[in-house]
Every structure is written in C-alpha cells, then in structure tokens.
Amino acid sequence: MTAYDTVIHGGRVVTASEVFFADIGIRDGRIAALAETIEGGERRIDATGRLVMPGGIEGHCHIAQESSSGVMTADDYYSGSVSAAFGGNSSFIPFAAQHRGQSIAEVISTYDGRAAPHSVLDYSYHLIISDPTAAVLAELPGVFARGITSFKVFMTYDLMNIGDGGMLDILTVAKAHGALTMVHAENNDMVKWMNRRLAAAGLTAPKYHAISRPELAEEEAINRAVSLAKLVDAALFIVHVSTAGGAEIVRREKLAGAKLFAETCPQYLALTRADLDRPGMDGAKYICSPPLRDTKTQDALWRHIQTGTFESVSSDHAPYRADASGKFLNGSEVPYPKIANGMPGIAMRLPYLFSEGVVKGRITLPQFVQLSSANAARTFGLDKKGAIAPGYDADIAIWNPAETRIATQAAQHDNMDYTPFEGIEITGWPDLVMNRGTIVVEKGELKAERGRGRFVARKPVDLTGIPGHRAGELDPARNFGAEIAP
Ligand code: DUC
Ligand code: ZN
Ligand code: ZN
16 A cells, blocks of 8 residues: 555645645645655655746636626536636636526525536636525524635626625625625726717727726726725725736735735737727627726836736626627627626636746746735635645645647637637646545546536635725724624
8 A cells, every 4th residue: 555646746836835856645635745755645746847836826717607687608517617727727616696586595506506517617706696695694694604615796787886884894794704805906986987979979899898987987986996995994805906006005005005916908908999890890809897007007007017906817607609699798889888897817827927937037937826816815715725735635736847839729628619828828737636535637638527526615814914004984993982793
C-alpha cells in the first residue's frame, strides 16, 4: 500500500508567493506532502517542463441563470463546468439569482437542482438579491449558515436595481454575518437618460450600447456604493470594473481603509468598443455591461492589475448565443437595449491572463496565482482552496507555459456559437486540471463524470488587516450617544 494516491513530480510549483521545484503527494483528495522528491504513488504524473499551480477559482460567471428579462444562459452546470475546467479552473462560483417575488429558499433550491446533478467541478453560489423585502432579509442568516457568504446586488436595470436604501439594508445584514456584498455599479438613471436620447436620435445600432453606458455612470455608482458601504462599515466587492476612474476610486478607498475588494475582466483588457461596430449585427456579440471601453483604459486597467487594485481577474462569463435563444430573443434587427447583455469567456480567462500577463512580462507567476485563485479563495471564503500546501484540496492545474495556440470557437467546450477571443494568439495552456485529486481534464480530454462536483460551504470574508471606516454619525461616542440598531 502506497502513501499517496497520486504524486505529481518534476514540476515547477507556483504559489501566491513563491516558485520552486517540488513533488506533490496527494491522498484522499487533499495535498498530503510537498517535498523535493516524493517516491511512490499509485499514479505518477510527470510534470517536467510544466508549471504546477492551484486550479483557478472562477469567481464571476453566470451559469443556468435567467436574466431579469428572461433569457437563459447557453451554459448549464455541465457545459459551464466542463468549459471552466478546460480553461484551467478547479472550482467556480456562479450566481443564484432571485427574481422579484421569489423567496430565497426557492432560489437556492432551484439552483441546487441545476448544479448538483451536473457540475464536474466543485461549486458554490453568490446569491443575487433583487427584492430585499423584510421577509427576504430575514432569510439571509439561514443562507449564510449554509455557507453562501456573498451576494450580488445591482444599481442598474429597472428589474434588479434595489436602490440605495435596499443596499444599506443588505450591507447591514451582511456585515452582521461576515458576508460580502458584491455590486454591479452603474448609475441607472444616467443609462436610461442616455437610452432615451439615443433612441430619439434613431441611434440604436449595437455600437451605441457603449455610448449609452458612460464611464461616469460607473464611476458615480462605484463612488456611491463605496460610500454606502462605508456608512455601515461593511465589506464590498465591486464586480467587473471597466474604467480607469472606477479603478482609481477603488485604489483610493482601499488606501483609506475601506473594506473593499474589486475585480476586472479579460474582455476589458482584450477588446474595445470598436468591436461593437463590427459589420451587420455582429457587434451584438460584444454587448456586455459595463461596456467595452478603449485602449487607454486597457493600459490603465493593466497598471491597476500590476499594482494590486484588483483581487481577481474574473471572466463574467454570461453566455448568450448569437441567435434567437440568446442575443436575438427579441428579434434579429432590434435596437441595442433589446439585445441580451453579456459574453462568454470562462475558458479563456486564465489562458488570456497568462499569455498577456505572465508571458508578456506584465505580472509575475505568483501574481497570476493571486489573481486567478488565491485571492478569490480568501475573499470568498474557500478556506481549503487556492493554495498548494499540505491540508488543502488537491485542486491543481498543470500548465504548459510554452504552448502557443490560436483561440477559436471550435476549440471551446461551452454551448456557445462564438468566442469574443476568436483569432487571438495565446501562449500558455493548461494540460491537466484536477479537483480534489480527481483528474477532470487531461491532454484535451474530459475525464470526469457529470455531477461529481460538490457544493462547497464557504467561510466569511477574511478582513484581517483592513481598518474599516467608522462613520461618526453611527458612532455613539460621537452622535450624542444614539444607539442605532442594525
Ligand atoms: N452583469 C454581469 O455581471 N454580467 C452580465 C450582465 C450584467 O449586467
Ligand atoms: Zn453585473
Ligand atoms: Zn456578471
């Protein structure tokens, strides 16, 4: 009987802080040993010439989710998790979305039914709250107890926008339980005002989508969201930051001590609003919110990635096919506001970040690990993932850093009919991906069974070392002694 089920040997291990040669011994789905040389193992995997890294944790993706206007994503938990695995991820956290009038219990049970029988990877959910009634707020402690410790709210879209008061209510409950509130920050009225002006001028082609959602709409909303969170000293995560101005606010407020986290996404680094002006209705494929910006913004976002403004680079995989099931559910020649919002990218996130980040010398290998998994583990409370260390889940991706391939839709494993990354040359691809010691993908082949992934109960957000903000008006020492109950 050998001490290890699997030994990965000869590879260069990358953690969030070091790069070193080591062998890894895996037993019962966990990393059991890390040493210069490990003998034995029922199975030995030769990683010579390869990088051995924590499997990616995809912290922002939409899987088997209806949008507020009723469009279902093309990917379910099977195709979504398979596609994620081919892109170097060992786990993912899609959203469980409440639509108005639904109880949270109903939402969670719906997504359990969608995920458990199908996912090939471990998963959790961020809960989207669109209707924070007293009854819904009262359900949240039970959700935290189950290990769903983060949720997303919207400041835009009429059917999702919960208003500033709703946000304060949610932030307050979240703070009481150590949960993290994630926010889509765009000023709803600015966008609606732009939509009316553009419609009145007959400017409804896909390219005007980018114009309709100004940079200032994001900047204003980020500033407001941070102010709301600071008032109650709650933790806040700004999703899909797409502007230099928004990133600057994040940087400034982090420095000032706010309990603030943020991400950007590959599409804001790889594409620009010029892509929305492709011939015919092809630009519809590039409609996402916040919208694509420009090359100057790309440079600024890279600098923020390099200098630590963002915890993660996430895909915001929101797959709607370019047909009547997705983008064109409302017709093929409709004005941009009627075109489904979002693009796929769950399998391209890490190869793109590796190629443009590590290979081009913009970030180090440990930074890649931080941005792809380690920080997500800490922020979203996955305390056994995101590291290569004894006791952690054997969630491991073995990468060939030298392999160059052109990205094509034909090579994707999602249910989509296009990739926005078509034709981009990528150097560095995952060869093998494992989740809790089980090989999920190896040499371009799926090896894992449908439904093997497990729900992961998450811990509260780790706020160690973050001072926070005490608003004077809520501090009994400075507000005439008023105790304002949460
Ligand atoms: N927000 C997202 O996070 N994804 C898709 C569309 C949106 O508005
Ligand atoms: Zn969003
Ligand atoms: Zn999203």
